[in-house]
Amino acid sequence: MPTALADAPEGPPAWSRRQWMVRANAPVACWLLLLIVAAVSTTTGRVGTWIPVHILGIGVITTSIMVWSQYFTARFTGIRPTRAHQLRQLYRIGAVNAGTALLLAGQLPATASHRLSLLGAGLVAAGAVLHGFSLAAQYHAAERTRRFLPIVGVYVLATVCLLGGITAGTLLIIGVPGAWVPRLYTAHLLLNLPGFVGLAAFGSLTLMFPAVWRTRGGDDRTVSAAVILGCGLATSVTGALAGAAPVLGAGLVVYAAGWGVAALPWLGNVRDVLADPRDRLTFAAFAVVAAPLWLIVGVLTAAADALRGGDVAVSLPVLPLLVGFGAQLLIGVLSFLVPSVIGGGPAAVRRGMGLLDTLGLLRSTLLNGALALLQLPLPRDPGPVPAAFIALSLGAFLPLTVTAVVVQRHRPQEAHEPGTPATATGRHRPAYAQVVVGLIVLGALTALILTGVFGA
Numbered sequence: 001m002p003t004a005l006a007d008a009p010e011g012p013p014a015w016s017r018r019q020w021m022v023r024a025n026a027p028v029a030c031w032l033l034l035l036i037v038a039a040v041s042t043t044t045g046r047v048g049t050w051i052p053v054h055i056l057g058i059g060v061i062t063t064s065i066m067v068w069s070q071y072f073t074a075r076f077t078g079i080r081p082t083r084a085h086q087l088r089q090l091y092r093i094g095a096v097n098a099g100t101a102l103l104l105a106g107q108l109p110a111t112a113s114h115r116l117s118l119l120g121a122g123l124v125a126a127g128a129v130l131h132g133f134s135l136a137a138q139y140h141a142a143e144r145t146r147r148f149l150p151i152v153g154v155y156v157l158a159t160v161c162l163l164g165g166i167t168a169g170t171l172l173i174i175g176v177p178g179a180w181v182p183r184l185y186t187a188h189l190l191l192n193l194p195g196f197v198g199l200a201a202f203g204s205l206t207l208m209f210p211a212v213w214r215t216r217g218g219d220d221r222t223v224s225a226a227v228i229l230g231c232g233l234a235t236s237v238t239g240a241l242a243g244a245a246p247v248l249g250a251g252l253v254v255y256a257a258g259w260g261v262a263a264l265p266w267l268g269n270v271r272d273v274l275a276d277p278r279d280r281l282t283f284a285a286f287a288v289v290a291a292p293l294w295l296i297v298g299v300l301t302a303a304a305d306a307l308r309g310g311d312v313a314v315s316l317p318v319l320p321l322l323v324g325f326g327a328q329l330l331i332g333v334l335s336f337l338v339p340s341v342i343g344g345g346p347a348a349v350r351r352g353m354g355l356l357d358t359l360g361l362l363r364s365t366l367l368n369g370a371l372a373l374l375q376l377p378l379p380r381d382p383g384p385v386p387a388a389f390i391a392l393s394l395g396a397f398l399p400l401t402v403t404a405v406v407v408q409r410h411r412p413q414e415a416h417e418p419g420t421p422a423t424a425t426g427r428h429r430p431a432y433a434q435v436v437v438g439l440i441v442l443g444a445l446t447a448l449i450l451t452g453v454f455g456a
């Protein structure tokens with residue numbers, strides 16, 4: 001039986017799940033649009049890659065993690081947020097977003113200012129601290145016997161990593177002695193990507209992986225995997241800060257092993273579904289498999305770098321981690337969850353899911369294939385097409401969501417709980433032909449690149 005947070009005995013009733021989600025997610029939609037503008041501006045050299053990286057990293061991914069970690073925390077603790085609690089969540093999200101805008105403004109050539117950036121970083125940190133405390137308070141208020149409660153602990157740990165990452169980034173902006181720059185840079189990447197985003201993703205996937213594959217979950221390994229991930233991360237960050245590359249590399253190997261432990265039950269889910277796929281192979285299903293793979297490969301690449309070269313300035317591959325892992329996982333999971341949040345009853349949700357899965361396997365193939373192509377040591381310039389494939393495959397989410405909202409809201413409302421696997425996309429077998437078309441397109445693109453069509 002859900003209990004309400006105890007701070008508002010009277011006052012306006014809490015917003016419905018959908019009303020709150022619309023308010024909390026509004027900044028994410030704005031940042032996604034701005035990301036397109038910023039990404040195009042980098043190709044003309046008007047802004048550096050730092051700007052789109054942080055629009056995606058903080059504006060899109062951090063805000064979404066704040067929204068969804070709160071959403072799942074309410075479900076896992078059984079504590080229903082009151083209107084006052086919801087308002088405080090919106091203020092925290094507002095602080096992070098206002099801070100992001102200031103941080104970015106401080107880094108733009110036209111408005112460059114250290115003070116502006118530091119003020120922005122301070123606001124982002126304040127929003128993150130309050131978010132962490134709020135999750136921790138809900139954890140403590142919940143009954144200890146609740147099955148998914150450890151995941152709330154993982155969200156708190158992820159927020160601690162974010163704060164460490166913000167601290168390292170802020171010190172880099174303030175300026176530190178030369179030897180500390182590569183150490184803090186690596187620590188910033190480790191704490192933000194495998195740390196904050198990685199742990200939040202691991203926590204959510206514990207529940208979401210079987211839900212997205214629409215099958216039953218396997219063993220619960222949340223605590224054992226979280227301990228291994230936490231130890232690996234702490235070791236690698238310590239190694240980075242101490243300038244000890246072998247310690248950094250060893251920590252990353254342990255971290256990757258933690259994902260292996262977490263993913264074992266998911267392999268069983270995939271095996272079961274592949275034996276009888278029906279309509280269960282979707283963009284979302286592929287995303288929850290491909291995204292952790294990009295993370296594991298990225299982390300092991302950096303580990304090999306550290307163990308071989310003995311330098312803490314390891315090359316954590318930013319594009320695979322931020323886009324292949326972070327953005328793909330976010331868009332994939334949202335493609336599954338958003339129709340349920342829009343609601344309108346099982347038939348409407350099914351239509352929404354089908355819409356959000358439009359050309360799902362083609363988009364998935366082009367996205368991951370183009371990302372892989374960009375990681376290869378190609379002898380010729382790959383040109384703009386692979387990046388366009390990546391942007392279109394992920395960016396299609398925005399117009400598809402708008403269409404799903406319009407279509408689903410034209411039906412009478414019925415209750416439906418997000419994350420429950422009761423709905424399907426309405427197809428009867430996987431669209432394997434889309435994978436074949438995607439592979440042919442990628443093969444043709446590779447041939448064009450190798451013949452030097454896009455430059456030497």
Ligand code: HEM
Pocket residue numbers: 049050053054057058061062103120121122124125165166169170172173185188189192193197318322
């Ligand atoms: C207030 C928060 C943050 C501040 C102050 C900050 C600051 C910085 C700074 C100073 C750099 C180094 C730039 C350079 O010298 O090349 C950097 C790089 C980077 N940051 Fe952040 N950052 C913040 C949050 C984040 C978050 C939340 C993420 C991801 C989730 C993130 C991801 C990255 C990445 C991927 C790079 C490497 C960019 C590249 O090499 O192209 N940052 N950040």
